[in-house]
Amino acid sequence: MAIIPCKQLSLADVFSDCQEIYESDKPEFLSLLQSNIDLDEIIPDSFRNHFYASTGRSRKYPLHAFLWALIIQRIFSIPTDSLLLVFLKYSRHLREFCGFNKVPDASKITRFKQDFLADLQSVFDNLVDVTEPICQALDSAKADMTIFDSSGIEAWVTENNPKFANRIIKQIKAYAKANHFNSNYDPYKAAYGSMPSHAASNDQIRQLYVDGHFCYAYKIGIVTNGLGIVRHLDFYNKDFLNSHPELVPNRKSDSPDEDKSIHDARLLIPTLHDFFMAHPLIDPKVFIGDSAFDSVSIYERLLSGDTFGENKHFSKAFIPLNERSKLKNPDYTINSNGIPCCPKVPEFAMKPEGTAKTKAGLTRYKFVCPKTKWVYDPETHKAHSECKCENPCTSSACGRMVYLQQQSDYRAFPGTIRGTKEWESTYKIRTTVERSINHFKDSFGLAGRKTQNERTLHADLILSGITQLISVMLADKIHRHQFIRSIKPLIA
Numbered sequence: 001m002a003i004i005p006c007k008q009l010s011l012a013d014v015f016s017d018c019q020e021i022y023e024s025d026k027p028e029f030l031s032l033l034q035s036n037i038d039l040d041e042i043i044p045d046s047f048r049n050h051f052y053a054s055t056g057r058s059r060k061y062p063l064h065a066f067l068w069a070l071i072i073q074r075i076f077s078i079p080t081d082s083l084l085l086v087f088l089k090y091s092r093h094l095r096e097f098c099g100f101n102k103v104p105d106a107s108k109i110t111r112f113k114q115d116f117l118a119d120l121q122s123v124f125d126n127l128v129d130v131t132e133p134i135c136q137a138l139d140s141a142k143a144d145m146t147i148f149d150s151s152g153i154e155a156w157v158t159e160n161n162p163k164f165a166n167r168i169i170k171q172i173k174a175y176a177k178a179n180h181f182n183s184n185y186d187p188y189k190a191a192y193g194s195m196p197s198h199a200a201s202n203d204q205i206r207q208l209y210v211d212g213h214f215c216y217a218y219k220i221g222i223v224t225n226g227l228g229i230v231r232h233l234d235f236y237n238k239d240f241l242n243s244h245p246e247l248v249p250n251r252k253s254d255s256p257d258e259d260k261s262i263h264d265a266r267l268l269i270p271t272l273h274d275f276f277m278a279h280p281l282i283d284p285k286v287f288i289g290d291s292a293f294d295s296v297s298i299y300e301r302l303l304s305g306d307t308f309g310e311n312k313h314f315s316k317a318f319i320p321l322n323e324r325s326k327l328k329n330p331d332y333t334i335n336s337n338g339i340p341c342c343p344k345v346p347e348f349a350m351k352p353e354g355t356a357k358t359k360a361g362l363t364r365y366k367f368v369c370p371k372t373k374w375v376y377d378p379e380t381h382k383a384h385s386e387c388k389c390e391n392p393c394t395s396s397a398c399g400r401m402v403y404l405q406q407q408s409d410y411r412a413f414p415g416t417i418r419g420t421k422e423w424e425s426t427y428k429i430r431t432t433v434e435r436s437i438n439h440f441k442d443s444f445g446l447a448g449r450k451t452q453n454e455r456t457l458h459a460d461l462i463l464s465g466i467t468q469l470i471s472v473m474l475a476d477k478i479h480r481h482q483f484i485r486s487i488k489p490l491i492a
Contacts, residue, residue, distance in 0.1 A: 027093045027097075029490060029491050030093060030094070030097045032474070032478070032490065033097075033474065034097060036473075036474055036477040036478060037470060037473060037474060037477075039064045039067055039068065040064070042123060042126060042127060042130070043063065043064070043067070043123060044119075044122045044123065044126055046119065046122060047063070047116070047119035047120075047122055047123060048063060050116065050119055051063045051116065051119070060102070060104075061100060061102075061104050061108065062099050064098075064099055065098045065099035065100045066109070066112045067123075068097065068098040068099065069084060069088065069098045069100070069109075070084075070109070070112075070113075070463050071463070071466065071467050071470060072084075072094065072097075072098065073445070074443075074444040074445060074463060074464055074467040075467060075471075075487065075488065075491070076491070077443055077444070077445060077488075078445065079445045079448065080445075080450070081106050081109045081110070082106055084109075085103055085104070085105070085106060085109070088100060088103045089103045110453075110456060113455065113456050113459035113460070113463075114453070114455040114456060114459065116459075117455050117458060117459050117462070120459055120462045120463065120466070121462055123462075123466055124233065124462050124465050124466050124469070125278055125279070127465075127466060127469035127470070127473075128230075128231055128232070128278075128279060128469065129279060129281070130469075130473065131229065131469050131472045131473060132279070132281070132282060134472055134473070134476045134484075135225055135227055135229055135472070138227065138481055138484070139226070139227060141226070142225060142226030142227045142429065143225050143226065143227060144225070144226075144283070144284075144285035144286060145225050145226030145285070145286045145287075145288055145426075145429060146223060146225065146231070146272070146275075146284055146285075146286065146287050146288070146314070147223065147224050147225070147226065147287075147288045147289065147429070147430055147432060147433040148221065148222070148223050148268060148271060148272065148287075148289055148433070149221070149222060149264075149289075149290070149433045149434060149437060150219060150220065150221045150222070150236075150263070150264050150267065151210060151211075151219075151220055151222070151437050151441075152208040152210040152215065152217030152218060152219050152220065153217050153218045153220060153441075153446060153447065153449070153457050153460075153461070154210070154215045154216070154217045154447065154448075155199065155202070155205045155216055155217060155218060155451070155452040155457070156449070156450045156451050156452050157199040157200075157201055157202075157205055157216050157452050158199075158200070158201075159195075159196070159199050159200070159205075159207075159216040160215055160216050165191065165195070165214060168191045168194060168195060169187055169188060169191045172187045172190050172191050172194065173187045176190075195207055195214070198216070199216045199452070201452060202452060202454070204218065204237050204238060204454060205217065205218060205452060206218075206219065218235065218236070218237070218454065218457055218458075219236040219263070220233065220234065220235055220236065220461055221233070221234040221236065221267060221271050222234075222433060222436060222437055222440070223271065223272070223275050223433075224432055224433045224436050226286075226288075226429045226432065227432070227484065227485075228432035228433070228435060228436050228485050229436075229468065229469070229472055229484065229485065230436060230465045230468055230469065231275060231279070231282070232271070232274070232275035232278070232279075233461055233462060233465050234267075234271050234274065235454075235457075235458045235461060236267065237454060237458070240270075243274075244270040246270070247266060247267070247270060264292045264293070265292055265293055265295055265298060268289070268293055268298060269298065269301050269302075269307065272284075272287075272307075272308060273307065273308060276308035276309060276312065277308075277309070280309065283312070284308060284312065284313065284314045285314065285315050285316070286314060286315065286316045286317075286318065286426070287302055287314045287316070287317045287318065287319075288317075288318045288319075288426065288427060288429060288430045289317075289318075289319050289430070290319070290320065290430065291319065291320045291321065291322040292322075293319050294319050294320065294321055294322040294411070295411075296410070296411050298319075299317060299319075299410035299411045299414055300410050301313075302314045302317045302410075302414075303315075303316075303317055303410050303414060303415060304410070314415070315415050316414060316415030316416045317410075317414035317415060317416075318414070318416060318423065318426050318427045318430070319414065320418070320427070321337070321411075321418070334412070335349050335419075337349075337417070337418035337419035337423075339352070339367065339417065339418070339419060340367050340402045342369065342370065342393065342400070343393050343400075344391060344393050348370050348371075349370065349419070350367035350368060350369060350370060350400070350402060351367065351368050351369070351370050351372070352365065352366070352367055352417050352420065353366040353367065353368050354366060364403050365403070365413055365417065366401065366402075366403055367401065367402040367403075368385065368398075368399055368400070368401050368402075369387050369389060369392075369393075369399035369400045369401075371387060371388045371389040371399065372385050372386065372387050372388070372398065372399040373385070373386055373388055374386075384398075385398045385399065386398065386399075387399025387400075435485075436468075436485070439468070439485065439486065440461070440464045440465075440468075443486065443488065444463075444464040444467060444468075445460075446460055446461060446464050468485065468486075471483065471484060471485065471486060471487040472484045472485075474487055475487060
């Protein structure tokens with residue numbers, strides 16, 4: 001039998017192969033960026049003045065070099081700052097593109113993120129305004145949608161070591177066995193309740209239920225439009241809480257899902273308020289969110305008043321009803337979608353027949369018996385409704401009609417009717433915000449950052465948003481709008 005000689009691959013071999021591909025393919029993409037994106041038009045003067053302010057010595061590395069390097073890091077999914085510096089060291093093309101004559105050390109990258117966090121936020125806010133007309137031109141209906149969701153960035157702390165949770169669960173199981181607890185006892189739920197609410201090293205790193213598992217993380221919020229393009233980012237730290245004194249931290253409950261719902265519901269209005277205050281020209285039309293936001297007070301804030309500016313609020317809110325809280329009405333039966341039902345046969349939902357305005361300008365929704373038909377009269381050349389029910393609940397020949405006023409119950413009628421085609425097609429769009437979060441975490445390397453430094457992670461979040469918006473600008477400039485959320489296919 002012939003023996004085929006083989007050679008074990010080394011890290012040097014792998015890097016050499018990657019380097020060869022990078023040197024041959026990436027410069028074309030870098031040229032595409034260079035010819036279409038001008039950072040000088042994106043960077044506010046305040047950022048430039050702050051960066052080049054007198055520090056006793058001149059800046060060795062230019063501002064645009066840092067920005068380009070950190071944007072490229074996310075476009076190419078380079079997971080760590082250390083690996084980014086390796087690519088800068090061994091790629092002349094990349095160094096020249098960024099504007100580095102000499103590769104900085106890792107501490108310079110970290111200091112840049114921490115010292116200029118507020119300035120990075122100003123770059124992001126500027127890009128939101130720049131990309132808004134692009135989104136409107138692509139699809140104005142989806143551009144007018146506002147979608148909110150929250151997530152967490154896991155921090156590099158002891159509590160996130162699996163051994164930490166396993167030790168607590170093991171102790172609780174042993175205690176339950178020794179004390180002959182019944183079979184209904186849930187040691188995992190008990191473990192959740194007994195775990196500390198925050199990391200020992202930083203009380204802002206809190207226990208959250210993220211992506212189906214417990215972890216200790218910084219909580220973040222993201223607002224996108226219906227196209228999946230980020231419009232606003234929030235890092236829920238002490239600075240955010242100080243700017244919103246109405247938010248008082250809740251006591252930890254026994255359920256991680258309940259904790260998340262309560263927290264998200266309380267964060268929604270402050271987050272959206274900050275978003276619309278920062279971008280007054282963006283006019284809200286449609287809000288889409290999950291059932292965590294199903295509360296009477298939220299509907300009223302979303303759909304009426306001056307919540308987001310003078311007479312500025314949403315026209316419609318697509319929020320599923322929370323199963324734990326059913327709609328109730330003493331006069332008629334209501335199904336899970338908030339639609340009135342036949343009083344004799346509750347499983348028969350009444351048919352919506354549009355809306356009308358009262359003399360006072362209030363919106364009314366009209367519902368009719370599901371067995372009502374429109375009949376054409378050839379003599380009068382007009383159509384009229386007739387109830388074809390075998391066991392009618394009213395003496396009216398037109399059948400039973402129910403008129404409901406939106407302003408009396410925003411929760412039941414949030415500018416749209418649940419269960420309709422409009423509802424189903426619109427609510428499906430909500431998943432775009434989840435895809436954006438996953439894109440930020442996976443493709444932009446936001447997850448897995450081996451740091452617990454709050455300012456560094458906050459800067460990484462903002463840089464991910466900047467990178468996506470740069471993608472929007474580039475896709476628009478080259479007329480390849482299929483790549484607005486990610487320009488990575490252009491690299492392949």
